[in-house]
Amino acid sequence: xxxxxxxxxxxxxxRPVRAPKRGHILIRVAACGICRTDLHVIDGDLKxxxxxxxxxxxxxxxxxxxxxGVRGFKIGDRVGVPWLGATCGHCPYCRSDRExxxxxxGFTGYTIDGGYAQYATADAAYTFPISSEYSDAEAxxxxxxxxxxxxxxxxxxxxxxxxxxxxxxxxxxxxxxxxFHGQDVHAFTRKGDKAAQKLARNLGAVWAxxxxxxxxxxxxxxxxxxxxxxLVPLALAxxxxxxxxxxxxxxxxxxxxxxxxxxxGERVVRSVANLTRQDAIDFLEIAPRIPIRPHVTTFPxxxxxxxxxxxxxxxxxxxxxxxxxx
Ligand SMILES: [Zn+2]
Ligand SMILES: [Zn+2]
Numbered sequence: 001x002x003x004x005x006x007x008x009x010x011x012x013x014x015r016p017v018r019a020p021k022r023g024h025i026l027i028r029v030a031a032c033g034i035c036r037t038d039l040h041v042i043d044g045d046l047k048x049x050x051x052x053x054x055x056x057x058x059x060x061x062x063x064x065x066x067x068x069g070v071r072g073f074k075i076g077d078r079v080g081v082p083w084l085g086a087t088c089g090h091c092p093y094c095r096s097d098r099e100x101x102x103x104x105x106g107f108t109g110y111t112i113d114g115g116y117a118q119y120a121t122a123d124a125a126y127t128f129p130i131s132s133e134y135s136d137a138e139a140x141x142x143x144x145x146x147x148x149x150x151x152x153x154x155x156x157x158x159x160x161x162x163x164x165x166x167x168x169x170x171x172x173x174x175x176x177x178x179x180f181h182g183q184d185v186h187a188f189t190r191k192g193d194k195a196a197q198k199l200a201r202n203l204g205a206v207w208a209x210x211x212x213x214x215x216x217x218x219x220x221x222x223x224x225x226x227x228x229x230x231l232v233p234l235a236l237a238x239x240x241x242x243x244x245x246x247x248x249x250x251x252x253x254x255x256x257x258x259x260x261x262x263x264x265g266e267r268v269v270r271s272v273a274n275l276t277r278q279d280a281i282d283f284l285e286i287a288p289r290i291p292i293r294p295h296v297t298t299f300p301x302x303x304x305x306x307x308x309x310x311x312x313x314x315x316x317x318x319x320x321x322x323x324x325x326x
Pocket of ligand 2: 035038083
């Protein structure tokens with residue numbers, strides 16, 4: 001399923017399966033999650049995608065061919081492919097353990113063809129083994145919702161009372177991580193989204209309500225996963241002095257003007273961009289030990305457009321995952 005141009009549904013296309021390049025592997029895709037970022041690629045919020053790109057950066061599949069020079073993988077291995085698909089290795093960010101900020105990166109499903117397909121190729125150096133703890137569909141959301149969620153969560157690991165705004169795929173994974181670490185999770189959803197609030201409570205959240213509501217006590221830290229700028233002053237109003245507010249999405253509508261008093265008291269607002277391979281190694285090691293259990297709704301790959309519209313409409317509880325034909 002490929003993107004011909006921004007703003008129109010994905011088109012079903014047939015392309016030849018090519019042998020993997022040097023250092024790359026060919027993967028038979030078993031499942032690919034739908035991430036909010038895919039909507040930003042499809043809608044044109046993220047500029048200059050690879051022409052006719054195949055979206056999808058939560059790929060789970062099995063290795064079917066190895067390019068020259070690939071080590072550490074063999075035919076049949078189950079692997080996961082995340083958003084970070086390539087880095088330059090020599091820019092100031094790559095040289096200071098911040099490859100997530102690389103000046104010339106490649107991103108799966110955006111500047112590199114992704115997993116809304118029966119086959120995908122990936123650089124073996126940006127591909128990870130997947131624990132047998134998970135089914136293919138369950139593992140898919142770990143690859144972005146999980147990884148970006150984990151990177152965001154690390155910044156508010158200290159918080160006793162943690163707020164999570166936008167209770168979708170990433171949030172329902174972070175909630176499990178936070179509850180496991182003894183944090184009191186407060187889940188903020190769209191007004192009236194009883195399904196998401198119920199899921200949050202089932203996962204151990206101590207409080208669930210709408211984003212317009214104030215929590216019973218001020219939060220020590222918060223993460224916003226929804227791409228909604230007006231949530232920033234709302235979340236700051238619920239944040240105690242010295243707290244950090246993490247913006248976990250790649251795109252957000254405009255943040256409205258707000259009084260400085262909301263930020264005063266050493267409150268911090270910061271974004272989280274992409275992931276490093278070390279984030280993937282760390283999170284994929286932690287997730288099965290908890291174990292984090294993603295809640296997934298699966299759709300056949302041929303129904304990608306309908307699934308995307310359901311996610312856009314807020315009608316997916318947990319994560320949506322596409323399954324290509326066997
Ligand atoms: Zn770089
Ligand atoms: Zn993503």
